[in-house]
Amino acid sequence: MYKKFIITLLLCVTSSVTTVSAANKTASIGINTNEAMDLGTSIPFVDLFKLSLPFEEARPWLTKGKITYDANGWPKALNNGIAGTRFASHIPVKALPTGDYTVLYDGEGVLQYGVSAKLVSRSKGKDIIRLVPTKKGDISATISIVKSNPSNYLRNIKILMPGGVCHRNVFKRVNNANECGGKQYLSFAKYHKELTFNPDYLTFMKDFKVLRFMNMSGITRNLMSSWNERAKPEDATWAGVEGVRGVPLEIMVELANVLKSDAWFTLPHKADNYFIHKYAQYVHENLKPGLKAYVEYTNEAWNGIFPQAHYMKDKGQAMRLDPNRDYAGYKYYSKRSVEIFKIWEKIYGSTDRLVRVMGGMTGNLRLTKMMLNHQEAYLHTDALAIAPYFYASQPDTKRLRSVDAVFKILEDPNNPYSIKNVLSSVKNQAELAERYGVDLVAYEGGQHLVAYKTHTMTEGPNPYLIEANRDPRMAQLYFQFLRGWKQAGGKLFIAFSAPRQHSWFGSWGIKEYITQPAHEAPKYRALMHFSKLNRCWWKGCSNYGPIVRHGKPIQVAAQ
Structure with a gap:
């Protein structure tokens, strides 16, 4: 009898989500999840x-x-x-x-x-x-x-x-049965095995088309390579230091299913083929059939601050893919990406629900050409992903002494990282992506105001950088930036990131905490307003439609 009730409960939870989260079907904005941490303010669980x-x-x-x-x-x-x-x-x-x-x-x-x-x-x-x-x-x-x-x-x-939810509504926390108006009350204390996610978290996440799980999966600086090293539901905690923490795949798939959002999976750079096979198999068997799986091999394989960039270079050099160490790394990333894509294609039996992603760099067209050209990788790729951020150089950032000065430099045509200049790079990438028959998407993006080498909230320009992220003018810049992204040829935009507190190492969260009111969160306001006015405009963008494949050129000359 108890098992029968639990099955009924789960079916009702699923049906309630269909109504509440329908808006994300045609949304143009996705969101990067955050790491599981004791200081995290997304509070997902x-x-x-x-x-x-x-x-x-x-x-x-x-x-x-x-x-x-x-x-x-x-x-x-x-x-x-x-x-x-x-x-x-x-x-x-x-x-x-x-x-x-x-x-x-x-x-x-x-x-x-x-x-x-x-x-x-x-x-x-x-x-x-x-x-x-x-x-x-x-x-x-x-x-x-x-x-x-x-x-x-x-x-x-x-x-x-404390509290729980009412039957058929996992998006609203209530304090007790009296708030359920005659519907069954499901307390977290009793039904925690069935109710994984904080209703406030689900309410925030429900409006986003795609959930990028890079941070939540904990792959940053993570050296795991075998399947038995992965995070597991029964682990005491899913948090910890960078390179150790990680939320299990089972939980990420469950979140995508509850929200009916497409899922973007980023695979560890050292993962062996068995790991990739088991990962793809689990997603194929458990992600709802109507949802797409974005597949990406590691994060920012070109970025020298991460161990994966050096791993790529070592592997590329060992295989003699190019005399230039950096280029050898780019080519290895391309080669391994295609190998991973093919494993997923075999598990899925087709590419109908897969989006195969190559990660590039906004201002580096040479990198894009090298990745997509190597062994004709573009034939096996659906999307080129970049991270369009607007900001100021470090020397200019250190000289900022007012909030007004922050906004002035973000729109200064002489600033190479101004909104206008970044969008110019986006346009170049979009034109190149079109030549290769792939979409241009943003795996991250937004403001990137950071004063490196500072260590407190009050040091140097940090008070002005943080206050700029709270200023209504930031909403205007975000809307302007997103509109320019669309006009330049960009498609899906994955914002960075889900709620997290502003700090001396960046103001990355589009909210500072999960329940922050929208009127206090200008970046969040702008993203939601843009998505409402600009429903996804590219072919096949509906959550439940098939992937639209672009015609591939017969040959693209390497340049």
């Missing part, structure tokens, strides 16, 4: 523990002693030590629902809470806590295992949001 640091990363502040762990990262023996972690770090109060959070766990032991987390009550396998703002007015919270029975160790901790 009902279970906050999935955003916590791995216990060993919290050493020596919270984890002490010689702890031993099981295969999923749970401390199976404290050995007179303490295993602690942080599951929220400087989160704006408004980003999290108020009320009592339910902590569930298996095994025998004692949990201790710190900073904002205050114990309300305790029973077997269950604690109730409350998150109280710090003196700074934000939420930072820790949890520690201070006692654990080695023969039945404390594990499977869940920190579940």
Whole structure:
């Protein structure tokens, strides 16, 4: 009887999404997801523990002693030590629902809470806590295992949001059954296995056509190569340092299915063929048939700040693809991309629901030609993806001393990275893409105001850069930029990124936290307004239509 009810529940969840998220079918804007982190303000999951640091990363502040762990990262023996972690770090109060959070766990032991987390009550396998703002007015919270029975160790901790949802509406959190108007109330404490995602997160994400999972999958500086190294649903946490963290493929596919959004998967640079095969197989079997899968081999293979760029060069040189080390790397990226595309094509049995993506660089036409020409890779490619960002050079950025000056330089024709000049590069790339019979899309894009080598919010021009991102004029620039993108020949635009706090290393989030009102978020406002006025304009852009293949030239001369 219980299993029958759960199946019915899941069917109803699916049917409710169809109505709520219909707008993304013809949207022209996508969104980059964010990493799972304790300081992340997207708050994607009902279970906050999935955003916590791995216990060993919290050493020596919270984890002490010689702890031993099981295969999923749970401390199976404290050995007179303490295993602690942080599951929220400087989160704006408004980003999290108020009320009592339910902590569930298996095994025998004692949990201790710190900073904002205050114990309300305790029973077997269950604690109730409350998150109280710090003196700074934000939420930072820790949890520690201070006692654990080695023969039945404390594990499977869940920190579940207060409230739940009403039957057939996963997009709105309610506090209790009284708010459901006679419909069934599904509390997170009871139905957390079926209700993975924070309703506020789903409400934000539902308007985007494509979800790019590069950040969420945790591939940045990640050296995993084999399938058994991947993130798994049963892992204690999906967070951690760069190169370690990662949300499981199962969860990403589930999110795309719930939202009925196309899914953009970015594969690790060292992934072997078995990894690629299993990944493609899972997507093919589990992503809803009406949804497209974008397939991209690694992220920014040309960018020397990432290990994948050096990996490409090493492999390209070893294969003697070009005497020039950089060019050898570009050609290896092209070669390996096509190999990956072919694995996906074999699993899918066709290319009808696949978008095969090559990642280029906005201002580098030579790179585009080299990637698409190498062994006629353009014949196996559907989209050239670039990252059109507008900003100022570092010398100019350091000289900024007002918000007005920020906006002036972003529109200065003498600034090579001004909106006008970046759009000129976009036009060049669009014309080149058309010659090769591929679409031009943006895998990232927007403002890129960063003062490198600063380390605080108040240092140098940072106050002006941050304030510019909050200024209504930023909405005007974004709309102008997106309109220019369309006019220059660009198609799908994947914004960077889902909500995250502004900081000295960039103001990347189109909101600063998941529940921030639209009137406080100019970038978000502009993106939504543009998408509303400019429904997707390219052939075959409907979520449920087939991919429209462009005619490929018989031959494109290398230049």
